[in-house]
Amino acid sequence: MNRILITGATGNIGTEVVHYLSELDNKSELIVAVRNVEGAKIKFSYLSNLSYRLFDIGKQNSFDAAFKDVDILFLLRPPHISEVDKYFQPLLQSGKNNGIEKVVFLSVQGAEKSKAIPHNKIERLIKSIGFKYIFVRPSYFMQNLTTTLLPELQKNQTITLPSGQAKFNWIDVKNIGEVSAVLIKSFDKYQNKAYDITGLENKNFQEVTELMSEIIGTKFNFKSINPISFYFKKKKSGVKSEFAFVMTMLHFLPRFQKEPDISDNFNRITGKKPTTLKAFINRKKIVITTPKLCI
Numbered sequence: 001m002n003r004i005l006i007t008g009a010t011g012n013i014g015t016e017v018v019h020y021l022s023e024l025d026n027k028s029e030l031i032v033a034v035r036n037v038e039g040a041k042i043k044f045s046y047l048s049n050l051s052y053r054l055f056d057i058g059k060q061n062s063f064d065a066a067f068k069d070v071d072i073l074f075l076l077r078p079p080h081i082s083e084v085d086k087y088f089q090p091l092l093q094s095g096k097n098n099g100i101e102k103v104v105f106l107s108v109q110g111a112e113k114s115k116a117i118p119h120n121k122i123e124r125l126i127k128s129i130g131f132k133y134i135f136v137r138p139s140y141f142m143q144n145l146t147t148t149l150l151p152e153l154q155k156n157q158t159i160t161l162p163s164g165q166a167k168f169n170w171i172d173v174k175n176i177g178e179v180s181a182v183l184i185k186s187f188d189k190y191q192n193k194a195y196d197i198t199g200l201e202n203k204n205f206q207e208v209t210e211l212m213s214e215i216i217g218t219k220f221n222f223k224s225i226n227p228i229s230f231y232f233k234k235k236k237s238g239v240k241s242e243f244a245f246v247m248t249m250l251h252f253l254p255r256f257q258k259e260p261d262i263s264d265n266f267n268r269i270t271g272k273k274p275t276t277l278k279a280f281i282n283r284k285k286i287v288i289t290t291p292k293l294c295i
Contacts, residue, residue: 001028030050134190167254
């Protein structure tokens with residue numbers, strides 16, 4: 001029986017990984033690794049096949065107990081953390097010291113090409129320490145429309161980014177969770193490779209706001225600004241420096257890159273088609289138009 005430890009389990013992607021793994025794999029022990037165990041037990045009260053461990057990426061003294069007797073680690077990078085040497089070096093070394101051999105890391109499409117983003121360094125660190133690995137490299141999350149970009153959408157019906165007319169490939173977090181669950185369950189079949197997980201549509205933010213306007217019936221706009229202005233706009237709004245920098249790079253660098261490749265990995269691994277943007281916006285339109293709602 002495999003013991004699978006899922007970090008970030010109560011976040012958007014972690015929740016989906018837990019959900020799909022609990023459906024796919026009733027032979028493994030699924031371990032939810034979180035800072036708030038009692039809160040996680042409430043969140044996953046509908047699932048009976050979970051165990052829970054205290055884990056905080058900011059507290060190295062939580063690592064050894066969390067990683068004890070674990071076979072597969074599903075690793076997420078918290079959005080606000082970009083200091084790989086400070087946080088991920090001791091985390092991964094603790095995992096190795098405690099006998100973990102297999103790591104599934106949620107990376108990002110294009111990570112292998114860009115040393116400016118922390119995912120690149122984390123991937124190289126996982127390899128250098130000697131883990132068997134799977135790198136899940138999804139494209140741009142549809143759920144950004146209902147999380148990081150939501151406050152401005154609700155307040156001003158606007159998206160402001162330094163992305164110009166750059167095209168992004170759009171993927172539903174539910175699709176990422178499902179494909180990650182399949183990869184974890186069948187780790188040996190897919191190991192030591194990276195998998196781009198994309199949707200079927202490349203659209204820039206102008207096209208996305210036009211689609212939102214058409215579906216929802218409210219006029220949405222896109223405004224492109226320079227990256228320095230965007231960075232300080234985020235800082236002024238209360239976003240931490242590290243996260244503001246990552247957000248800036250994520251939305252600015254694609255202006256100088258070719259249009260994202262569209263992969264059929266999701267279909268090949270799950271046998272299904274990924275969510276369309278139209279379906280996602282229809283599913284989430286009440287969230288986009290109703291203040292105080294999210295996700």
